[in-house]
Amino acid sequence: MSTLHDELAELQSSAAHHFSHTTLARDVTSVRRRVRRDRGVTYAIGTLAVAGLGGGTVYASMLGAGGTQLAPADASPSTSASASLDAVATPSSAPIEDDGSPTLALDAEVTVYAGDRLATVAALLGQAFDVSPAVAAQALHQAAPGDDAEGWIDPAGYQLPAGTSLTEAATLMVGSRASDLERLGVSDEDSNEVLTLASIIEVETTTHDPQDMAVISAVLSNRIEMDMQLQLDSTVLYAVESDGPFTTDSERAVDSPYNTYLYAGLPPGPIATPSDEAIEAALHPADSEYLYYVTTNRATGAIQFAETYDEHVENVMRLQEWLQENGESIP
Template structure:
């Protein structure tokens, strides 16, 4: 019997082990090369070895504002910093950034750096929250345009006069035709980053654009925009929860279907500029305004607030139910009662009146 050549078999095994090891090394390098920057984009080709001549020394001087936008890669940021004179070279910055894993979490915004910094110092300053000079602007749901203007002025320092001038140019803001030149209802409530140098028009246009984005994501065609935003703006003012908003929209639809006036205090309050009150007086309900749903049938002429996504969804998919009435009976919890008959509604109104007696000044 011939014996196998064990030397050839052993050689083949060694060659196979070497090939597997080489593959493992390549895979490991691929993971290590991109993982730390996954949230910020790719660094591109492997950076050549950085020499002292590629980098500045020290903490730098003066002040340089640099904007980082969403999607910027590490190489893009390095190139922009070098062009602004913050660091000496893109390659030095990328090398310093690769040594700091926290750079993967860097957020878009404007950062105040210095001129002639070492790349390590630039990275450290980018990671310092105090260096970010972007203003965070949070617009709550249900504010009116007037209230949004006051909030933007207070938060960003942009003068109200500039904001009012921007609102007077609806085309520049990108308002849809359904808005009829009025930004009410189209300044989407969200949190925005406002960078130094942004104009009043820039800030407001961003809100209008976001409204369009949300409406498109919900599948609202141009022919439906007006009614959807108007109904959502009412639901936003009348209810606190998504469930109650959907019921409010159903009440609107049920009333409109039988030609019943909407008789909403929220629209009257908007008409008379008393948006901080939930009740209205007989004199206010007699005000001749296209927003007065006690005097004029159908929906008001336009939105009465800037609704959020929950309210927009409610306008698109109202709850199923026979309700014709609703009233919030507890202003602290937002509890709202819905009724089908006038007698049921009268009992709910009595609960609200008792609440007002127990909590003077809240109505």
């Protein structure tokens, strides 16, 4: 069985001839920068925070999860995170040949933010190369180990010189992530689980504080160890291709392996692009007994954690007060 590194080596070898003749091949180290979406003024109410509060009616009347995602002031993604997954979720069986890969006529920049879904990245990459999101997604899928690029794209600003091919751009985006995982000591066999957990941590941590990420990682790990369902709205929102921020009774009843209300443990794969901080949190959860969390202030993203159900209910009441004071309502 080939390893992640074997697959990347083969991919890099097959593309080496074309890649070596591009400006991108010479300048790659100077054009990458880590970027993260500033969502401090938005929210993703901790989805498993209300696990155990009762039936869906009680849940829907009190809390939701997920989060509207806004670009930082210095970047304006040209498509929203709600870009349809229909054209990008399933890799195409038709291979993309380097000789036929679209190339850039002019320099372009594609910025991938932590928390972006593959659908968003494919739309941005497709726009840069003047191809459909499906064609861009196909290139990304084929560059990724296991032929599924969700979670495998490194969040960064990619400045792509004229002459760069779509295959080369996809190889760069995925290769950067693989390099990160190797640096962090993630083995090939553990990569999918780590990226899946990290992607959830990324979406669930409204503050984007590494310490909060580590605690949320601990909450998820604690629940898995105790055979408690994760009950994450973020995974349901991924399954139904919605940004949320809230899920409905019918959405939480959708039969999908990403529905953590119906299926125990982690979903089968990542739900977004995690940052390095989220991957670190997945690898090194905090030493904590917490089992619940909830975002109690949607303006700041402040998160409250709890070990017991009663403590958690008190935190939920804080959120209810905030909602009332700010004229917010749950659909």
